[in-house]
Amino acid sequence: MNIQTVAEQAGVSVATVSRVFNFPDKVAPATRELVERIAKTLGYLPNASARTLRTQRSRVLGVVLPTLLNPTFAECLQGIAEAAVAGGYAIVPVTTGYELAAEQRAVAQLLAGGVDGVILVVSNPSTAVALERLRAAAVPYVLAYNAHPAHPCVSVDSEGASAEVVAHLVRLGHRRIAMVSGTLAASDRAQQRYRGFLAGMATAGLEAPPLIEVPFVETAVAALARHLTAASPSARPTALFCSNDLLAIRSIRAAHLSGLRVPQDVAVVGFDGIALGEDLTPALTTVTQPNHDIGRHSVDMLVRALSGSGGGTPTAESSLLLPHGFREGESCAAAPSSFS
Amino acid sequence: MNIQTVAEQAGVSVATVSRVFNFPDKVAPATRELVERIAKTLGYLPNASARTLRTQRSRVLGVVLPTLLNPTFAECLQGIAEAAVAGGYAIVPVTTGYELAAEQRAVAQLLAGGVDGVILVVSNPSTAVALERLRAAAVPYVLAYNAHPAHPCVSVDSEGASAEVVAHLVRLGHRRIAMVSGTLAASDRAQQRYRGFLAGMATAGLEAPPLIEVPFVETAVAALARHLTAASPSARPTALFCSNDLLAIRSIRAAHLSGLRVPQDVAVVGFDGIALGEDLTPALTTVTQPNHDIGRHSVDMLVRALSGSGGGTPTAESSLLLPHGFREGESCAAAPSSFS
DNA sequence: CTGTTAGCGCCTTCAT
């Protein structure tokens, strides 16, 4: 079914049919209704490829994410999807598994697919070759979760939030506070959170113990348990600040396997605010990010730039810093009294 | 950058350039290398829309899912994405929130977008108007998780697995076993699992208590807690079989809030096998589905049909029943001795 | 092995 057939059936020209679908106001009401009726009868829908070929606009947004297995990004993608549909865009998501090479492949694939814009969560904006390619191809993009002065970003103040967590823990009487993170090099968020942690510790006049870096997800629980059992009780951290909620969940498990109670023997605080955390026992204490809104706003920023006259691209100046929160759960409590 | 420019720069015709990208074997090695070099230099990539317009094949698959907030579907989508990339296809996911109207809208959107095929998880294959539309449009599709004799499906034996769970619980000494489910009408999987539960109970000669149906996710924990505290201890179920892992997690929370220990006072078994379940405390006892593989195989089935000469569509006969498993966790144990 | 050419379906100026 094509525009030609509809035009013939309606006894008008293809131009008129086209106008009915693109500029309804520019067609006489009677003509428009006639065409609309015929089109509906024939089940006609404008062919997306032909339209794209002609207009050079695909109305498709690419999305580059580390993984959907982390609910943080699944929640964000849900927000992206909703905002995209609302804006008349389709999305093509590609996951990278936190691998740099995959980021480049993903962008190449999306570029070849002719997307109008891209939303991406990269390892590190400073080292992401993928962003160079986008700039070279003049394809607008927005970074989500990442924060960098030279790129348009939608993020939260990871560093500040992390420092606040430390202050909170200190207020609860904790002194031996350790940070748990995935591979630091694989994520600028983890780095920012670690910086915030160090700043918070310094402010409190506390010495920060070495970072507990857990490279592989599969072995995270075992590695964490080793850490918790290795130290003597008086040297063991009384609180763990985890760089994300998934790690917090694994830390709680590791504590359990080590015979430690959460939060009595060791407090655990996460970062991300995944919805699931509220339903766990103990309920996760965590920094909440507006994951859904991060997705929504990323799309909005992109769409606004795309519809702006001149195919504008979002600028670093338009970056958004969304408010974060703190969810009091049950995985964090005051330090054992012997230390307060 | 277009094929014309590449052809001129290389001193060949556009047909030759086209062949280099589509049938490399049909071009003399020397010519091919020349063209490839020029193309790379110019950063040329075939325009997807033009190619689609010409070939009538978009190399895009639509994916219709209830939600990404349930890790089950996130895991599946990950599998779909990997298989799609491997097969040279891009994917466009759309979520429905378990709403029938959204299923139709999703399919309409995908059809308008010109997808080559669709993978979908629907509420109920028997009542899904969306499937009619696909058939009418002659667009190949595969159902994932759903099971229905009249449609091509990739699923597991939900009914059998559920009956097995009951048998397992009975073996552990449980007699008062209750089933927990979301809105039964919203999911044929839930219905199959319930049927399996009833069958299992009948086989064991036990009377099945009324289904505990929890319509709204937000209030699930409170509703479940009400159920657990309402009954007198001697009437309370000693085991809960939950229609999915998310419900199992919430059931564990509800038990905790009701002052019941899991698994000592009440055993909890889930269904889905989400990866996260292994990291919880207590670790989730659950029926495992190969979520990743369900996605992979759905794509494979579709792609095979698409590449088959004649744009064949997958048939109901090619449906796949993948093996499920049972993961022993810590949320399930023998019934309190007073009942064994 | 390579070149020429006719559309795929649509939008958009330019006329009328």
Next chain:
DNA sequence: ATGAAGGCGCTAACAG
């Protein structure tokens, strides 16, 4: 307010 016609970039016959 409507119509006629060119061309977006590409592939697939067909010709040589």
